[in-house]
Amino acid sequence: MNRRLPGTLRNCSRLLHDATLTRFLSTTPKLFERQECQVLVVGGGTGGCAMAAKLSSRLGSNKVIVLEPEEKHYYQPMFTLIGGGMKRLEQSYRKMGDVLPKKARWIQESALNFDPDKNEVSTSGGKTIKYDFLVIATGMQLKYEKIPGLVEALEAPKTNVCSIYSPKYVDNVYGCLRNTYRGNAIFTFPHCPIKCAGAPQKIAYIAEHYFRKMSRRDNVNIIYNTSLPVIFGVKQYADALWKVAKKRNITVNLSRNLVEVRPQDSVAVFEDLAKPGERYEEGYSMLHVCPPMTAPDVIANCKPLVNEAGFVNVDQATLQHKKYSNVFAIGDSASTPNSKTAAAAAAQSPVVFKNLMATIKGRPGKEAYDGYASCPLVTGYSTCILAEFDYNLTPVETFPFDQAKERYSMFIMKKTFMPILYWELMMRGHWNGPATMRKVLSILKPKSKK
Ligand code: UQ1
Numbered sequence: 001m002n003r004r005l006p007g008t009l010r011n012c013s014r015l016l017h018d019a020t021l022t023r024f025l026s027t028t029p030k031l032f033e034r035q036e037c038q039v040l041v042v043g044g045g046t047g048g049c050a051m052a053a054k055l056s057s058r059l060g061s062n063k064v065i066v067l068e069p070e071e072k073h074y075y076q077p078m079f080t081l082i083g084g085g086m087k088r089l090e091q092s093y094r095k096m097g098d099v100l101p102k103k104a105r106w107i108q109e110s111a112l113n114f115d116p117d118k119n120e121v122s123t124s125g126g127k128t129i130k131y132d133f134l135v136i137a138t139g140m141q142l143k144y145e146k147i148p149g150l151v152e153a154l155e156a157p158k159t160n161v162c163s164i165y166s167p168k169y170v171d172n173v174y175g176c177l178r179n180t181y182r183g184n185a186i187f188t189f190p191h192c193p194i195k196c197a198g199a200p201q202k203i204a205y206i207a208e209h210y211f212r213k214m215s216r217r218d219n220v221n222i223i224y225n226t227s228l229p230v231i232f233g234v235k236q237y238a239d240a241l242w243k244v245a246k247k248r249n250i251t252v253n254l255s256r257n258l259v260e261v262r263p264q265d266s267v268a269v270f271e272d273l274a275k276p277g278e279r280y281e282e283g284y285s286m287l288h289v290c291p292p293m294t295a296p297d298v299i300a301n302c303k304p305l306v307n308e309a310g311f312v313n314v315d316q317a318t319l320q321h322k323k324y325s326n327v328f329a330i331g332d333s334a335s336t337p338n339s340k341t342a343a344a345a346a347a348q349s350p351v352v353f354k355n356l357m358a359t360i361k362g363r364p365g366k367e368a369y370d371g372y373a374s375c376p377l378v379t380g381y382s383t384c385i386l387a388e389f390d391y392n393l394t395p396v397e398t399f400p401f402d403q404a405k406e407r408y409s410m411f412i413m414k415k416t417f418m419p420i421l422y423w424e425l426m427m428r429g430h431w432n433g434p435a436t437m438r439k440v441l442s443i444l445k446p447k448s449k450k
Contacts, residue, residue: 033127035107037065039356040121040131042111044068044100046076046426047331047345048137053429054353055135056103064104065129067111067121073099074167075422077342080199080378081415083164083173083288084206091419093167099427111138114302116324133356136305136312136329140195140293140340142166150289153263161263161287164203173203176286177210182219183285185211186268189226190292191257193309195332195340197233198375198387200226200290201241207288208248209380222249223282225256225270233339236395237377237387240404244379258289295333311335316391317368319352325359328352338391339373346426347372347433372396372433376414384410388434398434400444 038059041052044066056064078092100106109123121129142165144151153161154169162176163169187204189197204224211217224245231245231252232238245252259279260269268287272278294300300310304323307313312329313322316336321327329335330352331345338344348369355365371391378384383406390396397403403410425431 035129038063039133041066041135043137045139046342050349052104053101056101061103069110079164079170080202083203085174089171134327138296139332141296142291144291146292149261153261159263163289180286184221185286186223186284187288188258191227194293198377202378205379223251225253227257234389234393307335338371341373343374350432386410398438
């Protein structure tokens with residue numbers, strides 16, 4: 001057809017055709033691109049990054065792909081300290097590209113669909129990634145929108161409703177403390193599993209200390225409303241925390257679940273889980289909310305991968321998937337019944353690594369995770385109770401002293417040493433939790449405590 005056109009027109013037509021073809025060719029591969037890797041790590045947070053570092057260092061360059069859409073990697077354990085004005089938000093993150101290991105390939109997209117029968121994950125950018133082994137490390141998703149009125153309250157100015165859990169809102173928490181001079185300061189814990197279950201009360205203790213320092217304490221009631229039937233799951237620390245709450249005149253209400261926020265009236269609505277159907281309203285001058293959380297939809301929607309609650313259905317010791325032996329999970333998205341903390345992910349990381357390497361070699365993975373988690377319960381601007389425990393909720397303490405006591409040393413460890421340990425060791429794949437340190441220090445423990 002071109003041959004019948006005059007010369008100039010013919011050239012124009014070819015140019016147009018070439019341009020269209022070039023555009024088509026440059027976009028098409030992206031839309032239908034196929035990628036392959038030996039190990040795909042979904043999620044570049046605490047567990048994902050630690051695993052990518054370990055695996056890429058052992059397997060070599062370009063064997064590991066990390067699928068992670070975010071630009072920033074936040075050190076979330078710092079968020080309670082930001083809430084108390086002890087750290088700034090800028091100190092809590094680094095660029096994702098600087099944290100992920102250089103030997104792994106980062107695809108800055110999110111997972112859209114898991115197909116474990118085909119060993120494939122499709123992405124938001126139209127890619128299909130085929131893997132030999134899969135590590136799921138997506139964490140949990142925050143569901144502020146599940147509580148009517150809450151998002152509006154968090155986002156409107158001057159409502160004095162805040163939350164340390166999201167990088168979007170954490171910066172405002174200290175502002176809320178500073179704006180509170182009298183009335184009820186209410187702190188909540190939702191009716192579902194959450195990450196860092198100590199944080200909702202840590203921020204209450206920090207707030208109490210703040211109001212005392214500012215000589216406002218006499219005019220502010222501190223109320224901790226938790227959906228749980230206990231103040232803390234481990235008896236030894238629960239006893240210590242009840243003493244802290246009593247000594248500091250903090251009201252603790254158990255089985256109280258936040259169901260609605262009415263920012264126009266500064267009213268929070270709670271249900272009493274011990275008496276179904278009973279609701280009551282409480283006025284606040286400041287409200288700190290820990291949001292409901294769930295496993296990410298993308299995982300929960302892939303039924304063969306998950307348990308009834310939507311978490312990746314892995315063996316609680318080996319962290320290997322119960323049905324797909326080439327799939328592992330680490331951190332908050334796993335179905336394991338441990339407390340969801342960075343320390344738990346640290347202790348899980350050598351187990352996932354060794355069991356995955358064994359599976360690659362065709363052997364069964366024999367490493368077992370004991371459910372270790374640790375929670376530095378910051379109780380103010382200079383004290384901390386360092387809770388450490390396992391699946392049985394038995395204390396598993398690292399240091400040769402009574403960790404249920406509030407201590408300055410543990411506060412400094414949390415505030416100053418943990419961020420260094422996290423960035424310099426854990427993110428490079430060199431921190432497996434404190435088990436080795438515990439064994440060394442056990443020499444110093446009195447016999448009865450060993
Ligand atoms: C820990 O391993 C860890 O993960 C990196 C934390 O998160 C930041 C912690 O807060 C704690 C306390 C531990 C456990 C470490 C020691 C030295 C007890």
